Amino acid sequence: MTETLVVLLITVAMFIHGKVRPDLVALCALVSLRLLGILTPEEATSGFTSSVVVMMVGLFVIGGAILQTGLAKAVSQRIIKLAGGNDTALFILVVLVTAVVGAFISNTGTVALMMPIVVSMAAQSGIQASRLLMPLAFASSLGGMLTLIGTPPNLVIQESLIEHGYKPLEFFSFTPVGIICIVIGIIVMFPLSKLFLYKKKNAGSETDGHRKTLEELAEEYNLSNGVRRYIITDSSDIKEKTVAELNLRNTYGLSILEIRNESNLRGGLIRNVTQSIATPEKILAKGDIIYLMGSKERMDEFAKKARIKKMDGKGMDFYDLGITEIVLVPRSRLIGTKLAGSGFREKYNINVLGIKRNKDYIMDNLADKRLLAGDVLLVQGKWSNIEKLDHEETDWVVLGHPEKHAMQATLDYKAPLAAVIMLAMVAAMVFDFIPIPPSTAVITAGLLTVLTGCFRNINAAYNTVNWESIILIAAMMPMSIALEKTGTSALISHSLVEALGSMGPTVLLCGIYFTTSLLTMFISNTATAVLMAPIAMTAAIEIGASPYPFLFAVTLGASMCFASPFSTPPNALVMHAGGYRFSDYIKVGLPLQIIIGIAMTFILPLLFEF
Template identity: 25%
Template sequence: MHMVTALLGVYRAEIGLVLLACVFVAFLRERYPASVVAVLGACAYAALGLIDEKGLFSVFANPAPLTVAAMLVLSGALIRTGTINRVADLIMTRAQRHPRLALAEVTVGIVIISCFLNNTPVVVLLIPIVFKLAQATSIPVKKLLIPMNAVAVMGGCITLIGTSTNLIVAGIAAEQGMEPIGIFAISPYGIAGTVAGIATLACLSFLLPSDEPSIGGENGGTVQDYLTELVVPHDSDLVGREIGSLSLFSRSVVLLGLKRAGEIRRGDLKEEELHAGDRLIVRADGAAIMTLRESGRFELGIAADSETSSHEGTVIEAMVAPSHPSTGERLMDIPFLHALRVRIIGMHRSRHLAGPDLGDARVRGADRLLIAGSDDAVRSLRDNPHLMGVDISRTRAFRRNKAWIAILSMAAVVTFAALNVISIGLAAFLAVGVILVTRCIDAEEAWSAIDGDVLVLIFAMLAVGLALEQAGSVALMVGWITPLLEVAPTWSLVFVIYFFALILSELLSNNAVAALMTPITIALARQLGVDPLPLVIALMIGASACFATPIGYQTNALVHAAGDYRFADFVRIGVPLNIVVGLAVCTTLVLLN
């Protein structure tokens, strides 16, 4: 034990680097999640005394991870209030009228939205839109998904709140004694990279495959569309109105037909007047169905008893087991519909929509049902051996009347931070308070919008970075690197930092690379007597603008699965894109500093 203590006293810095190498190897092997590896690394440093207790717990006072969490909640509020969904509807409306022009408009829109919202929810909502755009423009979807994802990532590099990586770097830089980085301080360099990147994508699109995905369907597997029916009540103010005058139809709610007196009509129904008891057969996603349910303007779905309302009770999701005795029979004849006071308000079938209407759709194993019923009925359904995964639906109705509050809250964060009235972190937390108290989003949903895995990774890597400083490992690395860079031109440092961060981030977590490299980059700049700000900005963008692998950025993995891409597809377009964007960003940094 005495020998171990002696070794730690003499070789603290070297042991810190050995542990860092072990953490990197563990990241690369991916035997454990990145967050678990980071926590174990922090524990190892603490156990060996390379970071003291005060230092270990001081990382939880860093405002950067908490700012990331607050921005994720604000993004969740914009989704919950239907703001992002409404933007998507406008895009699809434009795409139907001017498909080619819509591509350019979508590109610009993605850049703007990604400047202020987390990339992941933006790309999740973007995937089904891109599938629809591909149909409208007759451009293979595989030629659109990777470019649109790349544009979203590049847009996130334009402002400080565009990605969590930017906020992490800025937070650590402030703790290292640098002046706070403004929300638009990185904008000229991010814009330069984005313009160069979009031009590169336009020129090199021929490198992308043109075959159709073998999985995912028209939505890329990201949205569950349900078949449902909207029943016009006898006392409704909709009676006598033309179907085309209704504002409910959009990308999320598509009219498939009109059922009247047992007869289904298809085709153009815009001028058809609604009668009491009419059934509008529609395709809608879960959020749209829940929004229609809360509006109370229609009765939804089918029930054995006309007095059973879709507006009462709880909505659950259930999957039909392959062993269900009603397999092959009409949904209207499924036994629990007649035995319990429930109403089936939606039916989802993988790959395609059931039909011709909800009641006459033939039941298949793995069909997913949305069912509204009382608590007693829900308990009975949970005991049904022929239904699987019976649970309360997590899909929620949009709170569109609160959208203006969510929009103003996000705008206030950007404005106050840009004018240096208050810090980004404080502005974001105040905005979170506003959206919670005004019920733009419920507390449970707000906390679920926070990616706990990401926050744990960030806190743990902050501890690892601080341990490297306390152990002297950062100073040791800087001492090794300084002689090599002293003879190099000052401008070359920007390129070295950018591409080193880029290469590491293609293999490891962006946030982990940012947390590790920020203190090293600042120490190196001070040792060489140069301004650390351009190097820190190079690190920010280099750690995020990763396009060459499906694991280079979290959204890359999303489109990799949705578009059924191969690993080589990312490499083919991503490597030249990495180089061009990097050269544009670094050149702009050198010229403007």
């Protein structure tokens, strides 16, 4: 027992100190417990095989798909519209929406679904995501108190009541308690988040913040206004011809920016879009959409002759193809060379769309322009080819980060599919008549987002997983086994209840809440509820009181644990994205945890008489 307590205290001290990465601290604690012989090899690795950890990996992928397809942006825009530009209203809406969702699905699933939405919302409204992500995690736990199925500890106390012959709780018996918790949560979290959760940006993040977005680049070079879309129909004269045969540049002074093909299956739910550069040998086919850039009059002239149909105006999309800027260095071999002889297309399959020279933008007759030192070229191509440019540093420097731009380019045509997959996963987790375990539902949904093209590639899906959070939770889970195995948790709980039992039901109720709350900081909330429920039941029977308020104190103490990033998976899920330290959870979560405990000490006896 002593060794376990020493390891626990050192681990907590290291978390608070914050100089060593939390996942590394957790791994050191795990290895220490194993070397001391407290944990067996199977117990030490149990966290890495836990269904909760597996679910977290899958939920990170689902969250990434929601972001990558633009679904998060669409939903966040609705919420921002409801908030009417008011920061307070936005904060309250985030908490309320998350709490309602958390009433019906696991708090881990709730946070994974809401996190990309909140991140997108913060970016659009100009609020730091750190201000909203921790309240998001806490709100998912607060919402778990609204229904019987909201959180596992609720089911634990229900089972305890049934075993002892008491009337079982109904589905919404928890709702009054949950509503009070949510109200307290909003009142406490709003000022604390404003005070403690604003994060200073480091130099690197400030630099990234000033990088041009893809939309800003397109607007700067006036691509949207100078581009039209035409579709090749069955009667078009250019069908089955190559791009070279059209000779557009010489005949009309026009350029084809891209050739796109779109297909729809199952009523438009499954939609595929392919983009390609207009290489000379590219053969045009029926249904292809070509993006032309140049004089509108010459485009009209060509369209009439080629019998192609103009489509509704629409800005450029960045799916397979992207754009970025490169600047020519003073000693570049390209200086003095005509753009036609630069080799961009031949070597990299890249188009040059424009040249920025000092304050002038050159968009016409580019092929004959001689390149000068300091010229900024706007280039277009497949993201993989643009990234190759980034490695060719002798002649130019790529401005911005193409790999980050690629991640930001949403595959919005896949958003309906991502929404259907997400809703199917939620349904499988909510409804008992669907015979699929939650972990299986999550992993299946994550796999489907990859297979149906909601990500650009498999690496993009892997990159959405925050492995630091996964390792943190997986490595800390065996700590609860060590505490239970050595009798530490049982000793703490029994000692406190015995000491407080003679002081009256109110003091005992308060003691049960805070004992449960303390234990949940180090072992899972379900395990804590299983441990404390029989103790609370026995204590209530011994003093001749109703067990209901005492069991509610157990589920509240087990669920309302906010003072530690590893006490619940939701707290860990937002840690990296919010840039939080252990101390941030103490500053915001600990006051909330204490205030709810004090308030419920007096409110529970009013709702459920002693």
